[in-house]
Amino acid sequence: MGYAIQAEGLAKRYGETRALDGVDLEVPQGRLLGVLGPNGAGKTTVVRILATLVRPDGGRAHVAGFDVVRQAHQVRTLIGLTGQYAAVDETLTGAENLVMIGRLLGLTRAEARRRAGRLLGRFALGEAGGRAAKTYSGGMRRRLDLAASLVGRPQVLFLDEPTTGLDPRSRTELWGVVRGLQDEGVTVLLTTQYLEEADQLANDIVVFDHGKVIASGTPDGLKAAAGGQVLEVRPIEAAHLDLVRRVVADVLDVTPEVSQGQVTAPVRDPAAVPAIVRRLDDLDVLAAELSLRRASLDEVFLALTGHRADVPDEAGEEQNAGAAA
Numbered sequence: 001m002g003y004a005i006q007a008e009g010l011a012k013r014y015g016e017t018r019a020l021d022g023v024d025l026e027v028p029q030g031r032l033l034g035v036l037g038p039n040g041a042g043k044t045t046v047v048r049i050l051a052t053l054v055r056p057d058g059g060r061a062h063v064a065g066f067d068v069v070r071q072a073h074q075v076r077t078l079i080g081l082t083g084q085y086a087a088v089d090e091t092l093t094g095a096e097n098l099v100m101i102g103r104l105l106g107l108t109r110a111e112a113r114r115r116a117g118r119l120l121g122r123f124a125l126g127e128a129g130g131r132a133a134k135t136y137s138g139g140m141r142r143r144l145d146l147a148a149s150l151v152g153r154p155q156v157l158f159l160d161e162p163t164t165g166l167d168p169r170s171r172t173e174l175w176g177v178v179r180g181l182q183d184e185g186v187t188v189l190l191t192t193q194y195l196e197e198a199d200q201l202a203n204d205i206v207v208f209d210h211g212k213v214i215a216s217g218t219p220d221g222l223k224a225a226a227g228g229q230v231l232e233v234r235p236i237e238a239a240h241l242d243l244v245r246r247v248v249a250d251v252l253d254v255t256p257e258v259s260q261g262q263v264t265a266p267v268r269d270p271a272a273v274p275a276i277v278r279r280l281d282d283l284d285v286l287a288a289e290l291s292l293r294r295a296s297l298d299e300v301f302l303a304l305t306g307h308r309a310d311v312p313d314e315a316g317e318e319q320n321a322g323a324a325a
Helices: 043-050 071-077 095-102 109-122 138-149 166-185 195-203 219-225 238-252 270-282 297-305 315-324
Strands: 002-012 017-028 032-036 057-061 079-082 155-161 187-191 203-209 212-218 229-235 257-259 260-265 288-294
Touching: 002 043, 002 187, 017 043, 017 057, 017 187, 017 212, 017 219, 032 195, 032 238, 043 057, 043 155, 043 187, 079 138, 079 219, 095 109, 095 138, 109 138, 138 166, 166 187, 166 195, 187 195, 195 297, 203 219, 219 297, 229 238, 229 315, 238 257, 238 260, 238 270, 260 270, 270 288
Parallel strands: 032 187, 032 203, 079 155, 155 187
Antiparallel strands: 002 017, 002 057, 203 212, 229 260, 229 288, 257 260
């Protein structure tokens, strides 16, 4: 299996800020790579470089075998891009938006109309196709935006925070569309700060921080590396919460998280849990709840970056990238 995306040593500066500092990526054909990271970590910048919108200051990258700098035109004929905000013309109807893009891509009027009709049906927009896009809900506009990126039948699709601002139902609907693209063999690079989104969709994940890749692997592999299980202890008496925290910290040699009457900590060796139970029993501390569960991707993110994922908002990085473009 070949690689649809390859990048080596990508670097990009905006003034004194290093948006990318030697990024390496490899995405096999037909796979979905989830790119995670806090605000300003470089996720949008790497998408814009791979989509030929921004030139790197260093390193090199190939998409579908073509160099993103020297062969930018060939790359553009093979990719689709959906950004954080819908880029459709709201004064046109859904169908007119897709036909216009088809015509710009060189399709005949009849071909563009047929392609628009198929995509509108596929994205459950058939009945709304004759309405102006400004009358669409947020979820409908995002689906139309994604449909627009598929008019040219891309081999590689870049989705940069595609579900930003969507309600849970619209987000779930868009996930279904992305899964369908995966089934068709489209290679997808997805940036997101919704940890559940990456867990649901990604075959592989890379985590960005300060312009560098700090971790990579499958979702399950990253969870195992960050402490594959999590202990949760909730004492019956709230007054014992700090005592539980100290016992867990001492036995596991970690800094537990205390929230809403519960102590939570990563566990690398499940054999340590009985020792915690015995210590609490010796101290006459009774637990209302004590459970050992699999780590979430959010906890992996916390372990790798030192904080939880922020609310999606990369305005600063977008402004820098936009100025460079």
